[in-house]
Amino acid sequence: MTERSFxxxxxxVLTVSDTRTPADDRSGNILVERLQVxxxxxxxxxxxxxxxxxxxxxxxxxxxxxEIDVVISTGxxxxxxxxxxxxxxxxxxxxxxxxxxxxxxxxxMAKIGTSAVQSRATGGVAKGTxxxxxxxxxxxxxxxxxxxxxxxxxxxxxxxxxxEIMPRLDEHLRRK
Numbered sequence: 708m709t710e711r712s713f714x715x716x717x718x719x720v721l722t723v724s725d726t727r728t729p730a731d732d733r734s735g736n737i738l739v740e741r742l743q744v745x746x747x748x749x750x751x752x753x754x755x756x757x758x759x760x761x762x763x764x765x766x767x768x769x770x771x772x773x774e775i776d777v778v779i780s781t782g783x784x785x786x787x788x789x790x791x792x793x794x795x796x797x798x799x800x801x802x803x804x805x806x807x808x809x810x811x812x813x814x815x816m817a818k819i820g821t822s823a824v825q826s827r828a829t830g831g832v833a834k835g836t837x838x839x840x841x842x843x844x845x846x847x848x849x850x851x852x853x854x855x856x857x858x859x860x861x862x863x864x865x866x867x868x869x870x871e872i873m874p875r876l877d878e879h880l881r882r883k
Contacts (some may be wrong), residue, residue: 711862711863712862713862714870715748716747716748716776716777716870716873717747717774717776717777718742718776718777718779718860719749719751719752719769719778719779720739720742720749720752720778720780721752721753721755721762721765721766721769721778721779721780721781722734722735722754722780722781722782722843723754723755723756723757723782723783723792724754724756724757724782724783724843725756725757727754727782728754729754732754734781734782734841734844734845734847735752735754737845737848737849737852738781738841738852739752741849741852741853741857742779742852745857745860750772750775750776751772751775753765757782757790757791757792759791759794759795759798760795762780762783762795762796763795763798763799766795766799766833766838767799767833769836770799770833770834770835770836770838771834775836776836776837776873777836777837777860778836778837778838778839779839779856780792780796780838780839780840780841781843781847781848782841782842782843783795783840783843784826784827784828784829784840784843785825785826785842785843786825786827793827796829796831796840797829797831799831799833799838800831800832800833800838801832801834802831802832803830803831804829804831804837807829807830807839807855808826808828808829810855811828811850811851811855812826812828814850814851814854819846826842826847828841828842828847828851832876834877835873835876835877836876837869837876839851
């Protein structure tokens with residue numbers, strides 16, 4: 708088998724919080740640092756309040772941007788009334804990546820035990836763009852990146868990865 712070359716992807720980071728600011732967005736900073744260390748490009752970054760329509764609108768805007776391949780959000784995946792990020796993501800998804808939440812729960816169980824059941828991390832695809840909703844804790848962002856996303860967003864990862872199927876994610880939109 709021939710050695711594959713790394714292909715950087717363009718990633719947008721969305722922090723969902725009623726209280727975070729750029730000065731104290733630890734989870735967003737962790738994601739930005741890790742994606743850049745991995746060799747990817749930060750395509751955009753913003754912070755939004757826990758408002759379902761605003762989150763979904765931002766996701767749709769980024770999915771329509773040809774300069775963004777992946778959107779990772781952090782925050783708003785819990786069980787409280789203001790946690791609406793998962794619903795906003797699902798408003799946008801064309802296809803949900805069901806196993807993402809399952810694998811994230813498995814990774815979390817090793818770190819925080821049964822408290823992992825309180826997360827509703829999710830992943831999906833819309834308009835050829837990957838979307839991932841992670842919990843707002845820095846530890847959860849580290850776990851999701853280090854254990855799942857750094858591998859799946861690396862074209863060299865075998866036996867398969869998200870990058871190799873990127874060109875085909877929106878093939879249904881190109882059919883005549």
